[in-house]
Amino acid sequence: MFKIFSQLTKFGIVIFVLLAGLAGYATGFSIETPFDYKHLIYFLGGLYFLSSGSLALNQVQEWQLDQKMPRTKNRPIASGKIKPLAAGILSCAMIFVGVNMLFAQSTTAGVLGIVSVVLYNVLYTKWWKPNWAFAAVPGAIPGALPITIGYAVNNPNIFTSESIYLFLIIFLWQMPHFWTLAIKYKDDYAAGGIPTLPVKLGVKKTLYHVGLYTFAYAGVALSAPFFLQTSWVYVLFIFPFAFFLLKEFFRVYKSDAKERWFAFFMWTNISMLVFIFVPVVDKWSFLFFGRG
Numbered sequence: 001m002f003k004i005f006s007q008l009t010k011f012g013i014v015i016f017v018l019l020a021g022l023a024g025y026a027t028g029f030s031i032e033t034p035f036d037y038k039h040l041i042y043f044l045g046g047l048y049f050l051s052s053g054s055l056a057l058n059q060v061q062e063w064q065l066d067q068k069m070p071r072t073k074n075r076p077i078a079s080g081k082i083k084p085l086a087a088g089i090l091s092c093a094m095i096f097v098g099v100n101m102l103f104a105q106s107t108t109a110g111v112l113g114i115v116s117v118v119l120y121n122v123l124y125t126k127w128w129k130p131n132w133a134f135a136a137v138p139g140a141i142p143g144a145l146p147i148t149i150g151y152a153v154n155n156p157n158i159f160t161s162e163s164i165y166l167f168l169i170i171f172l173w174q175m176p177h178f179w180t181l182a183i184k185y186k187d188d189y190a191a192g193g194i195p196t197l198p199v200k201l202g203v204k205k206t207l208y209h210v211g212l213y214t215f216a217y218a219g220v221a222l223s224a225p226f227f228l229q230t231s232w233v234y235v236l237f238i239f240p241f242a243f244f245l246l247k248e249f250f251r252v253y254k255s256d257a258k259e260r261w262f263a264f265f266m267w268t269n270i271s272m273l274v275f276i277f278v279p280v281v282d283k284w285s286f287l288f289f290g291r292g
Helices: 002-008 009-029 038-067 082-106 106-131 136-154 161-184 187-189 197-201 203-222 232-254 260-286
Strands: none
Touching: 002 038, 009 038, 009 136, 009 161, 009 260, 038 082, 038 106, 038 136, 082 136, 082 197, 106 136, 136 161, 161 187, 161 197, 161 203, 187 197, 197 203, 197 232, 203 232, 232 260
């Protein structure tokens, strides 16, 4: 039963969501504010229920589409392991609980939680994804909001430079991440009638757009000193991860994604975690090394 639940709520993705939210929480937390672990746990609980419910609702909305694609046909609803109605009730209940927990922490966080569900489960799932090859671009907005929600729990001013940096990293990361997968599963998306970039424009043009967003993504990471305070941690981690990310992209590009696509895919994911947690380490390193 746990396996079905974890598949329905896409637990692997939720882990990334929680890590992003934690990075936003730690960056937005004021050094002068006393730390309350209950506050952190309650926030993570709210974000967990919100993201799990939203991802489960997506499967409720797309279970018939999932049946058409080999990659998704074994998902719980598509394979008949759970009824759409039961999954729908569960997902809506989780979203309701998550939104209320976030509102209890911060009005801004609660509003952003609602916005993320509307953008993902209404606009992206029902309109952008089925009709537009570049749906991943606006669809990256709700994907990037969890880190802003984490920031908003401690600082309602989400338009600070450090908050914008975190949002841009998660936002720009999603295009190389998703389009690389879309190239790998091009035939699946074609079978489901989903006009992803590789299906509509082909692999070569998709790689061109992957490159554009990869350079923008790495560029924002390298320009971190313009957004927030940085130190030796920035030099030690950002530069090498940005370098190897670009190196792997050129390898994939030269081979038309026939070689090392997984290596590039993993570098995008690992670098994202590095890029969002470097500001956290920079901000709180004085606890271990002093203020210099």
